[in-house]
Amino acid sequence: MAVWESSAADISPPAVAHAPSWATTVDHKQIGILYIVTSLVFLAVGGLEALVIRAQLWKPDSHLVGPEVFNQMFTMHGTTMIFFVVMPMLFGFGNYLVPLMIGARDMAFPRLNAFSYWMFAFGGAVTYLSFLAGGAPDVGWFAYAPLTEYAFSRGTSTDYWILGILISGIGTLATAVNLVTTILTMRAPGMSLGKVPLFVWMMMFDGILLIFALPPVTAAIIMLLLDRSLGAHFFDTQAGGSAILWQHLFWFFGHPEVYVMALPAFGIISEVVPVFSRKVIFGYESVAAATVAIGVLSMGVWAHHMFTVGMSDALDAIFSGASFLIAVPTGIKMFNWIATIYGGKLVLASPMLFALGFLAMFLIGGLTGIMLAAVPIDWQVSDTYFVVGHFHYVLFGGSLFAIMAAFYYWFPKATGRMMDERLARWQFWLMLAGFNLTFFPMHIAGLLGMPRRIYTYSADRGWTIWNQLSTVGAAMLAVCFAVFFWNLFDSVRRGAPAGDDPWDAWTLEWATTSPPAPYNFEQIPLVRSRRPLWDLKHPEDPDWEHES
Amino acid sequence: MNSQGQHNAHGDEVGESIVMPVPTAAPLVLSLGATLLAAGIVTNLVLSALGAVVLLWGVAVWVLQLLPGRGEHEHALVAMEMRPQPIAKAIIAVAPRPTSFIRRMQVPAQIHPYSSSVWGGIVGGIAMSGVALAYGVVSGRGIWYPVNLLAAMLMPAFATADNAELERFDGTALALGLVIHGMVSAGAGLIYGMLLPTLPRWPALWGGIVAPLLWTGGVYSFMGVLNPVMNARVDWPWFVASQVVYGLTAGFVVVHSKTVSVGQTGRGSGNETGSPPR
Numbered sequence: 001m002a003v004w005e006s007s008a009a010d011i012s013p014p015a016v017a018h019a020p021s022w023a024t025t026v027d028h029k030q031i032g033i034l035y036i037v038t039s040l041v042f043l044a045v046g047g048l049e050a051l052v053i054r055a056q057l058w059k060p061d062s063h064l065v066g067p068e069v070f071n072q073m074f075t076m077h078g079t080t081m082i083f084f085v086v087m088p089m090l091f092g093f094g095n096y097l098v099p100l101m102i103g104a105r106d107m108a109f110p111r112l113n114a115f116s117y118w119m120f121a122f123g124g125a126v127t128y129l130s131f132l133a134g135g136a137p138d139v140g141w142f143a144y145a146p147l148t149e150y151a152f153s154r155g156t157s158t159d160y161w162i163l164g165i166l167i168s169g170i171g172t173l174a175t176a177v178n179l180v181t182t183i184l185t186m187r188a189p190g191m192s193l194g195k196v197p198l199f200v201w202m203m204m205f206d207g208i209l210l211i212f213a214l215p216p217v218t219a220a221i222i223m224l225l226l227d228r229s230l231g232a233h234f235f236d237t238q239a240g241g242s243a244i245l246w247q248h249l250f251w252f253f254g255h256p257e258v259y260v261m262a263l264p265a266f267g268i269i270s271e272v273v274p275v276f277s278r279k280v281i282f283g284y285e286s287v288a289a290a291t292v293a294i295g296v297l298s299m300g301v302w303a304h305h306m307f308t309v310g311m312s313d314a315l316d317a318i319f320s321g322a323s324f325l326i327a328v329p330t331g332i333k334m335f336n337w338i339a340t341i342y343g344g345k346l347v348l349a350s351p352m353l354f355a356l357g358f359l360a361m362f363l364i365g366g367l368t369g370i371m372l373a374a375v376p377i378d379w380q381v382s383d384t385y386f387v388v389g390h391f392h393y394v395l396f397g398g399s400l401f402a403i404m405a406a407f408y409y410w411f412p413k414a415t416g417r418m419m420d421e422r423l424a425r426w427q428f429w430l431m432l433a434g435f436n437l438t439f440f441p442m443h444i445a446g447l448l449g450m451p452r453r454i455y456t457y458s459a460d461r462g463w464t465i466w467n468q469l470s471t472v473g474a475a476m477l478a479v480c481f482a483v484f485f486w487n488l489f490d491s492v493r494r495g496a497p498a499g500d501d502p503w504d505a506w507t508l509e510w511a512t513t514s515p516p517a518p519y520n521f522e523q524i525p526l527v528r529s530r531r532p533l534w535d536l537k538h539p540e541d542p543d544w545e546h547e548s
Numbered sequence: 549m550n551s552q553g554q555h556n557a558h559g560d561e562v563g564e565s566i567v568m569p570v571p572t573a574a575p576l577v578l579s580l581g582a583t584l585l586a587a588g589i590v591t592n593l594v595l596s597a598l599g600a601v602v603l604l605w606g607v608a609v610w611v612l613q614l615l616p617g618r619g620e621h622e623h624a625l626v627a628m629e630m631r632p633q634p635i636a637k638a639i640i641a642v643a644p645r646p647t648s649f650i651r652r653m654q655v656p657a658q659i660h661p662y663s664s665s666v667w668g669g670i671v672g673g674i675a676m677s678g679v680a681l682a683y684g685v686v687s688g689r690g691i692w693y694p695v696n697l698l699a700a701m702l703m704p705a706f707a708t709a710d711n712a713e714l715e716r717f718d719g720t721a722l723a724l725g726l727v728i729h730g731m732v733s734a735g736a737g738l739i740y741g742m743l744l745p746t747l748p749r750w751p752a753l754w755g756g757i758v759a760p761l762l763w764t765g766g767v768y769s770f771m772g773v774l775n776p777v778m779n780a781r782v783d784w785p786w787f788v789a790s791q792v793v794y795g796l797t798a799g800f801v802v803v804h805s806k807t808v809s810v811g812q813t814g815r816g817s818g819n820e821t822g823s824p825p826r
Binding site: 110159538 | 566568569570571572573574575576578579580582583586587589590591610613619623625626630631632633635636637
């Protein structure tokens with residue numbers, strides 16, 4: 001890979017040089033970095049909670065932590081990873097990259113953008129303040145009513161969960177509106193929607209998905225708060241309320257939420273794979289169309305989380321069918337990425353390694369997802385560790401592998417320095433091995449009947465070996481993330497200068513300095529194809545001669 | 549933008565400054581206020597009151613930012629040496645651009661006509677019927693037994709029928725059995741004919757042995773759902789034999805039909821690579 005001459009030789013980045021400005025910044029790049037750094041802090045905390053869970057399950061009849069603490073750990077781990085790690089991390093990348101990729105100077109609403117970040121940060125803080133107020137939430141990340149009603153969940157821990165999610169949710173909704181508006185209104189001249197980078201496509205549909213999916217769960221959370229605080233009975237079955245209503249409202253958000261976390265990851269992969277395969281993405285239109293299809297279909301599959309609640313056979317069949325159907329556009333994307341790789345001149349740098357890891361892990365998660373879409377199988381393994389294994393393959397294997405690819409790919413743009421490639425490879429192999437060692441045995445434990453959320457088990461169940469493998473894998477993941485954090489920390493200070501365009505890439509963010517000036521571009525670029533930098537680098541064969 | 553006639557590294561004319569939003573604490577203050585307002589619900593309502601004040605303060609600061617001339621400023625361009633380098637012509641080799649949207653070789657280049665595939669399927673179906681009838685005779689169940697078992701897929705009345713009933717002639721069952729058998733035979737022949745040119749050598753092996761065995765394996769797994777009556781009574785060795793006879797016969801007909809060329813689309817017809825067309 002060529003390292004292009006740096007235009008910011010002293011690596012004194014204009015966007016990050018003024019430390020006191022972080023609290024008042026409205027610059028999308030600084031806000032993106034704030035999102036990412038805050039998410040990394042939460043990642044470390046959520047990871048520690050996972051380690052407590054795995055340490056507790058290391059051996060049968062363990063009393064390392066009691067059931068109360070165990071419940072708090074898995075609740076906070078799930079809540080943290082979904083609401084305060086994966087989603088905001090992806091929003092961080094979206095914040096940083098979308099205006100750069102579309103040739104804009106900032107987001108459409110810069111102050112609203114800052115507001116979104118602070119709401120997310122304060123929402124996370126409120127959730128964690130519960131530790132200081134008598135105990136963390138212990139009701140699971142889905143907080144099923146009526147178990148979260150005051151009768152079954154005394155104290156204030158559940159209220160902290162409600163308020164934390166509510167506050168950060170408002171910020172998330174604002175970000176969604178901001179992203180969609182930015183992409184629809186602030187693209188560079190010539191950049192039609194058919195020419196935006198696929199990451200931007202994915203972020204736009206991410207925003208649209210959130211705008212539809214978040215209000216119902218926000219309403220549900222407020223209803224739960226009213227139940228608990230003011231004696232309303234929305235979910236109180238003994239007073240005419242409905243327990244199933246919570247599940248419908250929650251999962252109407254909860255399933256699209258999976259795609260809210262997956263779509264930006266798909267976008268990252270759609271940027272990384274072509275650059276490191278040295279080929280144009282195979283089937284740009286079909287990737288974009290599949291994104292739309294996934295967005296639409298994901299709104300109609302929420303009840304596949306509820307096959308065991310006793311809905312009618314007809315409803316089960318409809319949601320099962322819709323769930324199977326969503327495999328089609330997802331499969332189209334997989335084939336597009338593989339077709340892009342096929343026959344390419346592969347450069348196995350760290351972003352590509354993580355992208356390949358994503359493809360393999362997400363495929364496994366997708367296949368077990370298809371199994372779970374079948375009602376009879378879901379009935380058998382619902383609420384077992386099989387499901388835990390499945391969704392970790394989707395969310396960790398899918399999102400976090402892609403996020404790592406994004407870190408290694410765009411870190412040079414944000415800091416002007418390269419990350420250490422040797423450490424990156426150590427991290428990749430540790431992550432790949434640790435991930436599979438942690439989560440694959442969960443499928444087997446689940447098939448052997450191990451339920452989710454149990455804090456211990458007896459030795460005669462046959463689950464011990466699978467739990468021990470998982471715990472060893474979790475320890476490997478801890479080492480992997482320690483390597484990653486060190487690499488980040490060290491590379492910011494001592495990484496090799498990156499230059500403007502270290503990967504010889506094709507999208508607009510690489511046309512400006514690393515890191516970019518606060519205004520991104522002196523002149524808003526004119527775009528003629530999906531790969532504007534390709535056009536400049538290959539004047540003998542520009543893309544715009546081939547694109548309609 | 550304030551244009552002063554300077555030029556950037558690309559030679560484009562640029563100004564000395566660019567209008568950008570002014571940094572402000574309003575979003576931070578507003579969100580802090582909202583958080584305190586909410587946090588008071590679980591702690592003390594005094595906190596909520598404080599939060600309301602902070603929130604209003606944040607709103608006020610924010611609104612002030614929106615007044616003309618308050619929320620934006622002229623941001624000076626960074627020093628010349630920190631501006632982007634001109635984008636140079638690529639020095640790295642890349643894979644040739646895929647030419648599939650213009651020209652793509654259709655593989656296989658020679659196929660059997662679809663009509664011969666359908667005919668092959670029908671002839672195979674007739675041969676298969678012979679095996680089924682032979683089974684009826686040899687087993688002592690009679691020649692109507694196999695067709696009644698097949699028709700049971702669509703005839704609820706046969707769900708509880710005993711063997712004696714299934715051995716009798718039934719006009720409806722015969723009609724349904726012929727329709728089912730004819731459609732499946734012709735459809736399978738069509739698929740067979742389409743696949744045959746793409747398979748490696750020994751079409752008799754693929755079509756006569758491998759495909760029937762795979763098909764039988766598939767049928768074995770879902771026969772209980774598809775046709776419980778047949779599932780309870782089917783004689784699997786005879787079933788496999790009938791599938792093999794079907795495969796061999798259909799394959800014989802298809803293989804002996806005259807192949808035709810597949811029309812190649814686009815400007816070229818080969819698998820050429822290189823520079824894309826202009």
